[in-house]
Amino acid sequence: MMVKVKRRVMHAAFATVLGLSLVLTACSGGKPLNEVSKETTPRNQESADAGNQLEPVELTWYYPQWSIQPDTQKVQDAINKITTKKINATIRLMPTDGGSYEQKLNTMVAANEKFDIAWTSFWMFNYAQNARRGAFVEIGPMLEKNAPELKKTFPDLVWEALKVDGKIYSILNYQTITNKEGFLIQKRFADKYGLNPGTIKTIKDIEPFLTKIKENEPDIIPFGMTRGGNFENMKTTFNNIEYISNEAIVGIYRGDSETKVMDVIQSPEYKEYLNLMNGWYQKGLINKDAPTVKALDDRKKAGQLAVTFHNVLKPGREAEEKNASGGQDIITVPTSEPYVGTNTIIQSMQAISQTSENSERALMFLNLLNSDKELLNLVCYGIEGEHYTRISENTIKPLENSKYNPNITWVFGNGFLADLQEGQSQEVRDQTLKENSEAQSSPILGFTFDPEPVQTEIANIQAVNDEYGPSLNTGAAKNLDQKLAEYIEKRKKAGVEKIVAEVQKQLDAWKRQTGK
Amino acid sequence: MAISLSDEGNVVKYGYRFIPKKFSFEGYEAIFKNPGILINAYSVTILITIVGTAAGLLFTAMIAYVMSRKDYRYRRTTTLYVVFTMLFSGGLVPFYILVVKYLHLKDTLWVLIIPYLVNPFYVMIMKGFLDQMPSEIIESAKIDGAGEYRSFFAIVLPLSVPALATVGLFISFVYWNDWWLGLLFIDTDKLVPLQLLLYRTMNTIEFYAANSQHLSGNVDVTKFPSLTARMALAVLGAGPMLFVFPFFQRYFVKGLTVGSLKE
Numbered sequence: 112m113m114v115k116v117k118r119r120v121m122h123a124a125f126a127t128v129l130g131l132s133l134v135l136t137a138c139s140g141g142k143p144l145n146e147v148s149k150e151t152t153p154r155n156q157e158s159a160d161a162g163n164q165l166e167p168v169e170l171t172w173y174y175p176q177w178s179i180q181p182d183t184q185k186v187q188d189a190i191n192k193i194t195t196k197k198i199n200a201t202i203r204l205m206p207t208d209g210g211s212y213e214q215k216l217n218t219m220v221a222a223n224e225k226f227d228i229a230w231t232s233f234w235m236f237n238y239a240q241n242a243r244r245g246a247f248v249e250i251g252p253m254l255e256k257n258a259p260e261l262k263k264t265f266p267d268l269v270w271e272a273l274k275v276d277g278k279i280y281s282i283l284n285y286q287t288i289t290n291k292e293g294f295l296i297q298k299r300f301a302d303k304y305g306l307n308p309g310t311i312k313t314i315k316d317i318e319p320f321l322t323k324i325k326e327n328e329p330d331i332i333p334f335g336m337t338r339g340g341n342f343e344n345m346k347t348t349f350n351n352i353e354y355i356s357n358e359a360i361v362g363i364y365r366g367d368s369e370t371k372v373m374d375v376i377q378s379p380e381y382k383e384y385l386n387l388m389n390g391w392y393q394k395g396l397i398n399k400d401a402p403t404v405k406a407l408d409d410r411k412k413a414g415q416l417a418v419t420f421h422n423v424l425k426p427g428r429e430a431e432e433k434n435a436s437g438g439q440d441i442i443t444v445p446t447s448e449p450y451v452g453t454n455t456i457i458q459s460m461q462a463i464s465q466t467s468e469n470s471e472r473a474l475m476f477l478n479l480l481n482s483d484k485e486l487l488n489l490v491c492y493g494i495e496g497e498h499y500t501r502i503s504e505n506t507i508k509p510l511e512n513s514k515y516n517p518n519i520t521w522v523f524g525n526g527f528l529a530d531l532q533e534g535q536s537q538e539v540r541d542q543t544l545k546e547n548s549e550a551q552s553s554p555i556l557g558f559t560f561d562p563e564p565v566q567t568e569i570a571n572i573q574a575v576n577d578e579y580g581p582s583l584n585t586g587a588a589k590n591l592d593q594k595l596a597e598y599i600e601k602r603k604k605a606g607v608e609k610i611v612a613e614v615q616k617q618l619d620a621w622k623r624q625t626g627k
Numbered sequence: 628m629a630i631s632l633s634d635e636g637n638v639v640k641y642g643y644r645f646i647p648k649k650f651s652f653e654g655y656e657a658i659f660k661n662p663g664i665l666i667n668a669y670s671v672t673i674l675i676t677i678v679g680t681a682a683g684l685l686f687t688a689m690i691a692y693v694m695s696r697k698d699y700r701y702r703r704t705t706t707l708y709v710v711f712t713m714l715f716s717g718g719l720v721p722f723y724i725l726v727v728k729y730l731h732l733k734d735t736l737w738v739l740i741i742p743y744l745v746n747p748f749y750v751m752i753m754k755g756f757l758d759q760m761p762s763e764i765i766e767s768a769k770i771d772g773a774g775e776y777r778s779f780f781a782i783v784l785p786l787s788v789p790a791l792a793t794v795g796l797f798i799s800f801v802y803w804n805d806w807w808l809g810l811l812f813i814d815t816d817k818l819v820p821l822q823l824l825l826y827r828t829m830n831t832i833e834f835y836a837a838n839s840q841h842l843s844g845n846v847d848v849t850k851f852p853s854l855t856a857r858m859a860l861a862v863l864g865a866g867p868m869l870f871v872f873p874f875f876q877r878y879f880v881k882g883l884t885v886g887s888l889k890e
Contacts, residue, residue: 179664179816210830211810218811221720224727 165199168469170476172461173216174230174522176206182514186493193486198475206517212236220246220464227467228477230522231281233457239559242275247462248470251279257471258282258478264525266548271557272456277624281460282477286526287425287543288456289550292348293445295419295432300324300331301442308444314345315387317418321396324417333396335407335416340584342384344422348446349380353553354454355560355618359572359610363618365450365553370622372615374607377599385595388586401585414439426546427539449546452553459521481525491520491529501530508533558621565613568606575601664816664824665863671736672803672821679740680799686745687794691753692783697762706754713747726812738812739820743801749794756790757783825864 180186183204191201205226207215213236216229220241231238231247241247254262265285272288273279294317296306304323311317321333346352346362352375354362360375375381391397398404410416414437421428424443432441463473480487492499492507493515499507507530509516520529527540562569579598582588621627694705716722722742732738760783768778784791809823 179819181663181816183816205814207814208810208827208830210827215811218719218723222724222727 165472167195167199167201168472169201169203170227170467170469170473171203171205171225172228173205173207173212173219173226174461175209175212175235176517176519176522177209178517180206180515180517182493182498185497186489186515189494190486190489193483193489194476194479197479197483198472200469200472200476202476209235220244223466225466225468226464227469227473228461228463230459231462232459233454233559238281238457238460238462239275239561242278242280242462243561243563246465247280248465248467249278249280250282250463250470250474253471253474254279257474260482261478264481268451268552268556269456272451272453273460274557275559276561281457281462282474282481283456284459284461284521284524284526285481285528286459286521287423287547289425289449289451289546290347290422290455291424291445291449291546292344292420292422292447293424293443295421295424295428296320296442296444297414297417297436298440298442300328300417308442311444311446313446314348314384314420318391318396321391321418322394325394325396328417330415331417332398332410332415333417334391334398335410335419336397336401336585337404337407338402338581338585340388340580341420342381342584344420345384345446346375346380347422347448347450349384351450352378352380353452353555355555355558355614356562356569356610357454358562358569359565359607360576361607361611361614363555365551368554370554370618372611372618374599374602374611376602376607382595385583385586385591388584389588389591390586392586397586402581402587408435411435412437426542427535430534449550450553451550451556453556453559456556461524477524480523481528484528484530487524487529490523492516492532502533505537506531506533506535554627555618555621557625558618560614560617565606565610568610571605572602572607572610575605664819665821667817668819668821668824671739671818675736675739675820676799676802679743679802680795682740683744683746683749683798683802684791684795687749687753687798688784688787688791689779690745691750691757692779694750694754695757695760696765709747709750713751723811733812734814734818736818739805739808739818740802742808743798743805746798746801749797753787753790753794756787760786821864825860828860 183206187202187204190204194200194202212230216236219226229236231241233239250258261282265283269283269285269288270279273281273283294311300306301308301320304320304327306320317334324331324333342349343354343357346354347365351365352362353365354360354375355372356362361372362375363370363372388397392401398407398410407416407419411419412435416436421443424445428443429441432443433439461477463470463477467473480490488495488507492509493513495501495507497510498513498515499509502508509518509532520526523529527544531537531540575598579594579601583591583594583598588594690705690709693699694702694709696702699705717725726738726742727733730741732741764782764786765778768782773781804822806820806823806826809818809820810826813819813823
C-alpha cells in the first residue's frame with residue numbers, strides 16, 4: 112500500500128517537473144510578438160520617398176474591437192508596407208476587447224507604460240479627464256508641420272470641440288457629428304394602422320398609435336424601453352436641454368443666453384416626461400420589465416418592438432436598423448432639428464500618449480491614415496480579394512466568413528474617406544456632410560466640465576440615480592409624485608447644488624476666457 | 628442550461644423555463660461554427676489550470692510544511708510574513724508595473740500562472756492540516772536515514788492527500804475561473820483563456836446596453852451573439868468544473884478543518 116502510494120506521488124511529482132520544464136522550454140524561445148516582417152524596399156529613383164529621410168520607428172496603436180479578427184497580423188503586414196514607404200514607421204496594431212478597453216488603458220496610463228497611439232472618446236476611456244491627467248501629448252502646435260491635410264479636413268467647430276482647457280490633444284475620427292432625435296417605427300405597423308408621420312411633432316403625439324398596437328397585436332411591445340429610460344435621448348425634443356455632466360444630470364437650456372446651469376431632475380420638462388411615461392406604463396404600452404432590462408437587442412432581432420426612440424437619426428439609419436430588427440423595414444420620424452454639442456462631436460478620437468517616444472511620427476501616421484484612402488481601407492476592411500470584394504468604384508462587400516471584418520470604421524478614422532460598404536449610399540454620405548456643416552451649434556461648444564473638485568458628490572449622486580432612476584424613467588413607479596420628491600430630496604442631500612455651482616463657476620470662467 | 632437548449636424565438640416570447648418548450652441546439656451550433664477560437668481558449672485554460680494547480684500545490688505544500696515544523700526556528704516570523712500578505716496588498720498599479728516592467732511577463736503564458744501560484748489563505752489551510760501530523764513520524768524517518776526532501780515527498784505528502792485534494796481543487800478553481808489576469812496582461816488572441824472569452828461576450832452586450840445613448844449608433848447590434856448562444860457559452864465555460872467537483876467532495880470534510888484542534 113505504502114509503496115503504491117509512494118510511487119504514485121513520485122509520478123505526480125515527476126509529471127509536475129516535466130510539465131513545468133516543457134512549458135519553460137516552450138516559452139523560453141523568447142520570440143518577440145512584434146516580429147514584423149521587415150520589407151526591404153528597393154530604392155528606385157522614381158519614388159522619392161519622404162520616409163527615407165526619417166529614422167525607422169515602431170508605433171503601437173491601441174483601439175477597442177468587439178470581435179476577434181484572426182487575420183490581424185496579415186493586415187498589419189500590409190499596412191506596414193505602406194507606412195514604411197511613406198513615413199518609415201511600422202505600426203503594431205493592438206486591438207483590445209471593447210468591454211475591457213477602458214480598464215486596461217487606465218491601468219496602462221497609471222503605470223506609465225510606453226505606447227504611442229490610443230483611441231479615446233467622451234464615453235469610454237474619457238478624453239477630457241485623461242488629457243487633464245497629462246496622459247496625452249498636446250498636438251495643437253504640431254498640426255501645421257506634421258499633419259497639414261488633417262488641419263484642413265475638419266470644419267473649425269470640430270477643432271473647437273476637441274479642445275480641453277483651450278488645447279487640442281486628439282484627432283477626430285470624422286463621422287456624423289450631429290444628433291437628431293426621433294422615433295424608429297416598424298413600417299408594417301405604420302402602414303397597417305395608418306400612421307401619418309407628419310402629425311408627430313412631440314413625444315405625446317405617438318400615443319394613439321401605440322394604443323392601437325396594444326389593442327391589436329398581443330405579441331408586440333408597443334414602445335420598447337430599457338432601464339436607462341429615454342429622457343436623456345429626448346432632452347432636445349423636450350425644450351433643447353443640453354447635459355454638461357451626464358453622471359450628475361445637470362445641464363443648461365441651449366436657448367438660454369445666460370447659460371444658467373440647472374439640476375435637470377428638478378426641471379418642469381423632466382416632470383412632464385415622467386407623467387407621460389407613467390401613463391404609458393400603466394396602460395401597458397411599455398414592456399413590463401423595462402426597469403430591470405439592460406438591452407433589448409434580442410427582442411429587437413425578433414421584430415417585437417413596434418416603436419423605439421433614438422437620439423441619433425443620422426442619414427442612412429433606416430438601413431442599419433433594418434438589419435438589427437430581423438429584416439423588418441423601419442421608418443424614422445424625427446422630433447427635433449439636428450444639433451451639435453461637444454459630446455456629439457467627441458465620440459471617437461485618436462490621441463498620442465505622453466509616454467510615446469515618437470509623437471511626431473505618430474501624428475504623421477494619423478495624418479496619413481486620414482488622408483490616404485488605400486491605407487484607411489486596409490485598416491477598416493482588410494486586403495482586397497482576401498477579405499472583401501469591390502462591387503463598384505468605391506463600394507466594397509465583405510466576404511462571407513472573412514478572417515478580417517471588424518466593421519468599426521468609426522474607430523479607425525475618417526468615415527467619409529473609406530470605401531462604402533454594400534447597402535450604404537453616396538447620397539447618405541453627402542447628406543451627412545451637409546448636416547454636419549449646417550447643424551445648430553451648441554452655445555458652449557468646446558467646454559468640458561472638470562469633475563475633479565466635486566468627485567465625491569458626483570459619486571453620491573450616481574448612487575441615488577441608480578436607486579431611483581430606473582423605476583422613474585421607465586414610468587414603472589407607482590406613486591410618482593412622492594417618488595420624484597424623494598428623488599429630488601436625496602439628490603440635494605447628496606450635494607447636487609454644490610455640483611451645479613461648480614459647473615456654473617467653470618462655465619463662467621470659460622466664457623470669460625473665450626469671450627463667448 | 629435549459630436556455631442554452633431552447634429555441635431563440637421561444638425564449639423571447641415565453642421567458643425562461645426550466646424545461647425548454649422547444650429543444651434546439653442552435654445556440655451550440657452558432658458557437659461551434661467558429662470552433663477555432665473556442666478550442667484555443669479551452670486549451671489555454673486547461674493548460675494553465677493543470678500547470679498552475681500542480682506547481683501551486685507543490686509550492687503551497689512546501690511552504691506550509693516548513694511552517695508547520697515545530698523545530699523550525701523562524702516559524703512565527705514566516706507565518707506572520709505569509710499572513711501579512713493576506714491582509715495587505717500593494718494595489719493594482721504597482722502590481723501591474725511589477726509584472727510588466729520588472730518581470731516582463733506581459734503577453735506570455737506565465738502571466739496567467741505565476742501571480743496565483745501561492746495564495747496565503749491556502750497556505751494557512753495546508754498548515755492547519757500539517758500541524759496535526761505527529762512530528763514523531765518525521766523523526767522516525769530521519770532515524771531510518773531519510774533526508775529532508777525524502778521525508779517530505781515520501782511521507783508527508785502521501786499522508787496529506789485529503790488536504791492536497793481540497794487545496795488543489797481550490798487552486799484549480801482559481802485558475803479555471805480567472806479572466807482578470809488575461810484582461811490586464813494579454814494582448815494576443817492566441818493566449819486568451821476561456822473565461823475571458825466568456826466575459827468579453829457578456830460584457831460587450833452589457834456595455835453596449837449601457838452606452839447606446841451615447842453612441843452614434845455605429846455599433847452593429849446584429850453582430851452580437853443571441854441569448855441562447857450566450858447561455859451555451861456559459862454552460863461550456865462552467866461545465867467541466869461541475870463535472871469534476873463531485874469527485875472531490877469526499878475529501879472535503881477532512882480537508883477543511885483549519886486548525887480547529889489544539890496542539
